[in-house]
Structures are given as C-alpha cells and as structure tokens.
Amino acid sequence: MGIKLYQRPKLEKPIMFVGWPGIGNIGIIAMNTLKGILKAEEFGEIESWDFFYPRKVCIRDGLLEDLDFPSNKFYYQRLEKKDLIFFIGEEQPTEGGGMYARGEKAYQMANLVLDVGLKFGCQRVYTSGACVSLIHHQMKPRVCAVISSEELIKELKKYQNTILISEIGGRGGGEGTITGLNGLLLAVAKKRGVESICLMGEIPDWLSGASFPYPRAARSVLEVFAEILGIGIDLSFLDKTEGQIEKIIESIYAKFPPEMKEEYDQRKFVAQTKPGTITIQAQIYIDERFKKGGDEGGERPV
Numbered sequence: 001m002g003i004k005l006y007q008r009p010k011l012e013k014p015i016m017f018v019g020w021p022g023i024g025n026i027g028i029i030a031m032n033t034l035k036g037i038l039k040a041e042e043f044g045e046i047e048s049w050d051f052f053y054p055r056k057v058c059i060r061d062g063l064l065e066d067l068d069f070p071s072n073k074f075y076y077q078r079l080e081k082k083d084l085i086f087f088i089g090e091e092q093p094t095e096g097g098g099m100y101a102r103g104e105k106a107y108q109m110a111n112l113v114l115d116v117g118l119k120f121g122c123q124r125v126y127t128s129g130a131c132v133s134l135i136h137h138q139m140k141p142r143v144c145a146v147i148s149s150e151e152l153i154k155e156l157k158k159y160q161n162t163i164l165i166s167e168i169g170g171r172g173g174g175e176g177t178i179t180g181l182n183g184l185l186l187a188v189a190k191k192r193g194v195e196s197i198c199l200m201g202e203i204p205d206w207l208s209g210a211s212f213p214y215p216r217a218a219r220s221v222l223e224v225f226a227e228i229l230g231i232g233i234d235l236s237f238l239d240k241t242e243g244q245i246e247k248i249i250e251s252i253y254a255k256f257p258p259e260m261k262e263e264y265d266q267r268k269f270v271a272q273t274k275p276g277t278i279t280i281q282a283q284i285y286i287d288e289r290f291k292k293g294g295d296e297g298g299e300r301p302v
Helices: 023-037 103-119 150-157 181-191 215-229 238-253 258-268 280-290
Strands: 003-005 015-019 041-046 056-060 063-068 072-078 083-089 124-133 143-147 162-164 195-204
Touching: 003 103, 015 023, 015 103, 015 181, 023 083, 023 124, 023 195, 023 215, 041 103, 083 103, 103 181, 124 181, 124 215, 143 150, 143 215, 150 162, 150 195, 181 195, 195 215, 215 238
Parallel strands: 015 083, 015 124, 124 195, 143 162
Antiparallel strands: 003 041, 041 072, 056 063, 072 083, 143 195
C-alpha cells in the first residue's frame, strides 16, 4: 500500500478537489468535468492492491499481462490565481459489503489522499456528492454545503444557489450525516488542520436509488466551483445527457398514480425549505420500479 508520485510539481498552497462515485454520480461528474476542462495533468496515484479486488485479468495475445484495479489518481493544474490538485477515485473502498466507503480501508484511503495534499502545502479541500432532498425533479437543484468551521459560513453565503445543509427543512437542529468517503474525508481533513467543504447537489428523494446519473445537480455544483475559482465554464456539453435523463425521469413521473402525482407536485408550489414528504405507499411504488437494494444511501444526509 502506498503513494506513487511520477513528478513533484511546484505548487503554492494548492486547493484540493476530491471525488468518488456516489448517489447519482453527482460529485464524480462534477470533479471529472472540472479536471477535464482545466486540462489537469496526472502526477501520481494511490496503489490499489490493498484496497480493492481486481476487476479483471488483462490478457494480450494469449499472455497474462496484469490485473485491472479501480484507479486512484492525482492531477494538478496551475491557474493564474490558484494552484489546484485533483484526486479522482473510481471506486470507494469498503468492508462488509455495500457500495460506499466504510471501515479501516476507507480511513486509510482518506489519510493517504490528505498526505499528498499536505505534502504540497494544501490548506483547503473540497469534496462533492449528492444531497437527497424533498424537491421536485423539475426544479433547479440547489447546492447544499457542509463546512468544517464557522469562519467559512460568510464565504459560502456569497455563492449563488448555495445553502448550508442545516437550512433545509425537516432537519431537526441542523443535524445530519454524510456517509461515504466524501463525508469521511471532510472529517479527517478537519482533524489534520485542513479547511474542508463538501458541496452536494440536490437530488429528489425518489431518484436516490436510480441506476442512472443525475447531471442536472452536477451542473449546479459546477457553477459554484466556477464561481469559487473565478473562471468561466461552458457547460453546454451537459445539455444532451441532461435531456436524455430528463426524458427517462418524465416517463416514470407520467406513470405516477393520480393521487401520488398530485401530492408530489405540491413541491413545486411550496417553499423549498419546507416541502412535504411523499407517502409510504408512494415510496413503495417507486422502490419497486428501481428495485432498490439494502445500502444505506451513500452521501444521503439524514
């Protein structure tokens, strides 16, 4: 188990952006998109041997070449005003089953990521994921933030379409949890003296178990990232994928029983801070169509 750095770029107090797959793949879409737009250059990785089972055996011309593991790679880019490090993981290490990180391996992974950040003088880390919320799918997803200190509240309030997770209705005392590595890294960073912020795009509760991505929320997160970095980002390339997903969602929505649709549509007309929940019967109807498993829900705040 270890870190492999192919080069040591000269970076000054870089900001670190970290992403893994999760609900709706909102965070990983946002991180991969930002990395690609900025043309960040790969400079290292975390070796996968002790974290994952191999996905397949690679063979060429009948000869065994190698084992294929999920990748865990570091990238960097130097902007005019800010130096950046990206860490993108293809899979979350987990113990005891489930899709999302838990156990000693997840804790080790989080610390290794931060080891690299601290080696280059990183003072802030961003993660991103999904905020399962009681919104209507036709509404623009907000970006819900969890921060490591009160000093960051004023800064977060400046960004468009962004609220603290405690400002969402139905969360008693502003409490909640973020499972998965996107939440774990936040806490580990704080423990090690690094400012940490998680920006989560809203996804309707009934879509949190769907097998398809939710790029509409990733767009909202990317808009905030662009504002943070002070750069312009053309997100028109998301239009096609977003349109395809919207057609799928609308086809499911069109088959809602009338009473369920009426209840759900109330979300479009009430303040987003106090939406109503869908009934147990409605959730059973939705769960049957998505065949949801027994996982705890990744970044789901509760």
